[in-house]
Amino acid sequence: MSPISAIDDVLSRLNPQQREAATHGDKPLLIVAGAGTGKTATLVHRVAWLIARGVDPRRILLLTFTRRASAEMLRRVDALLRQLARAQPNDAGATSEKSSAEARRIRGSRVWGGTFHAVATRLLRKYGKAIKLPAGFTIHDRTDSEDLLNVVRTEQGLAKIDRRFPKKGTAMAIYSRCVNSRQKIDRVLKKHYPWCKDWTDELKKLFRAYVDRKEAAGVLDFDDLLLYWSALLNDSEAAESVRKMFDCVLVDEYQDTNVLQSEILYGLSPDGRGLTIVGDDAQSIYSFRAATVRNIFDFPERYPDTTIVTLEQNYRSTQPILDATNQVISLAPKRYTKNLWSERTDGQRPWVVQCEDEDDQADYVIRQILTHRESGIDLHRQAVLFRASHHSMVLEAELSRRDIPFHKYGGLKFVETAHVKDLMAFLRLAENPRDVVAGTRVLPLLPGIGPGKAMQLMDVLLEAGGNFDAWKTWKPPAAAAKLWPRLLTLMRGLVKPADDLSAQVHRVRKFYAPLLEMKYDNSPPRLRDLEQLEQIASRYRSRRKMLTEMTLDPPSSTQDLAGPPHLDDDYLILSTIHSAKGLEWDSVFVIHVADGNIPSDMATGNPEEIEEERRLFYVALTRAKNWLYVCCPLRYYYAFRPTTSDQHGYAQRTRFLPKPVLEHFDQHVTQLDDDSDDREGAKLTVAVTSRSIRQEMKELW
DNA sequence: CTGTTGAAATTTTTT
DNA sequence: ATTTCAACAG
Secondary structure, eight states, rough: OHHHHHHHHHHTSSSHHHHHTOOOSOOOOEEETTTSOOOHHHHHHHHHHHHHTTTTTGGGGEEEEEEHHHHHHHHHHHHHHHHHHHHHHHTTTTTHHHHHHHHHTGGGSSSSSEHHHHHHHHHHHHHGGTTTOTTOOEEEHHHHHHHHHHHHHHTTHHHOOTTSSHHHHHHHHHHHHHHHHOOOOHHHHHHHOGGGGGHHHHHHHHHHHHHHHHHHHHHHHHHHHHHHHHHHHHSSHHHHEEEEEEEEEEEEEEOBBBHHHHHHHHHHHTOOOEEEEEEGGOOOOOGTTTBHHHHHHHHHHSSSTEEEEEOOOOOOSSSSHHHHHHHHHHHHHHOOOOOOOSSOOOOOOOOOOEEEEEHHHHHHHHHHHHHHHTTTOOOGGGGEEEGGGGGGGGHHHHHHHTTOEEESSSSGGGGSHHHHHHHHHHHHHOOOTTHHHHHHGGGGSTTTTTHHHHHHHHHHHTTTTTTTTTTTTTTOOOGTTTTTHHHHHHHHHSSOOSHHHHHHHHHHHHHHHHHHHOOOOHHHHHHHHHHHHHHHHOOOHHHHHHHHHHSSOOOOGGGGGEEEEOTTTOOOOETTGGGGTTTOOEEEEEEETBBBTTTTTGSSSSSSHHHHHHHHHHHHHHEEEEEEEEEEEEEEESSSSSSSSSSSOOOOOOSSOHHHHHHHHHEEEOOSSSSOOOOOHHHHHHHHHHHHHHHHHHHHH
């Protein structure tokens, strides 16, 4: 088989639109890909096609939303390329060496892949010098950035003035939005933070000082990574070298990029040559990170040669599910109209399930999941989705009680827990002694040292250019006298370590463990986390690499840390809707579908926010392949304040399921049944409550 | 300046 | 329920 017909063979598995996209030339290409329309397959084939056509893999840049997505795509590109290589004519002997060289050349794993932030880091380590970045910069995550901002805020006395001054989290969000949307602070405040308008001047001053502080500390925050990448592309010399690195740039999830990212893209290819972007305006759910659907709408205007390919055939869901989800999104004003359809015409209609309360909901979901499992759908092919991380707490407790294993994605991550951050701070301080945030985290761990002394010590260290010897002359207070010399030894040993990374972590752990035990009363599980961290460290070649990766791409679920799961392990997936992006399961349960949760009360300020919540709901629903359950508890208990007996309120079904849409769902009410020993009693209550609930339902809905 | 205690405020999504 | 803030004693 000739190479050409081999690739034709591979491409024949795609539908005509997908094939058009995969084999498009090098003019700008916009793929509007509805949910489940095989956009990953299309991108993967496109990359493989480019490589097969002779493009050097190292000159392809694949920008994805998560590292997981990038790894998955590159793996599939590899598989495809291997398949192609096998199909090449292979006349014995001499050619086999040649063809294995060819195979090496086309390895997809050599493609540049990753998130904007991860790629930015790699480029800045390499070319940062051109714009005067220190090579050994460390990266601040959101919390670190807030901490540094707080340091500056305290210095400026803004914390004292009045309690109405925006808190660090808000201030950080404002700053971040300015950077990512490339807007002046006045505009951002007016549009998104009107209640902070009175503080404009103070905020400006605060941000200026914050920028200086970052520079002095040799750190970059998430926004800086993009900002400096963009700056690199504006520096005439550096831009030339960076631009020349890539022939093709492909961007996934383009609807969730922000203005700064679109500028980076423009910088990489001003005429759009070699540019491919994929997105779905109906799934734009990251505007709180300054992402804007406009990017995808404006793309054809910015690059007039753009070809638009729309993918509408859905390979994921059954038609009854699509009928319902199409209805949900049809109520949104939108521009790229798609009508998703499937060849899988039959299947169970999606359900709207009315539950009594949160406990009932958890119970119902678990029963239904177990029923599916009995019929052969493993737990990991089922998922429970929710708007906010804490919405799954009751369910998690119940799953644990019944020994049903689960992995949770989204919400607080392992690396964000205090003790892990503490330990990492030691490493970060060693890597970059100018990092004030790391220092002011480590130092107050010692008794007798608080924020004040810590700040002083960091100033001394900064003055000395980051040489820990500068601390030798310092006289610690009595309480810290014993530990101080040991800390000094530890840190000096870590600066130029002779041992491998896990040994370094071990040394930190030995030092930190007793302090941890004093600080927390539930220390045993935390100590175990630290042991696990030591294990993880052995997987990394360098400390810098570990620090970078743990910041940019933290393990998304606690269980991920244990390494690849055993094959016989089966576990249910719990996920925030945001973290469920791009994924799919056989059966999907969306819980807490009540107004206030979806749309979240926090996001009903303006119509745009509400539209985003609608898309969020749409994303959740379109994750389902075969079975879709939408659950809404009728009654919510108020956990707040002394629980005077039976305080509760009633929930309204989400506004995104009005009557006409609801007709595409089957409606159910949970039936309590023989779960417990007192079968009789349970049945009795059911009779009463379910009737009264139906009554209430009639009145409320 | 540190560390503790008690009161008050808050309530999302994440690179 | 948790986190953040303010006041106060050592």
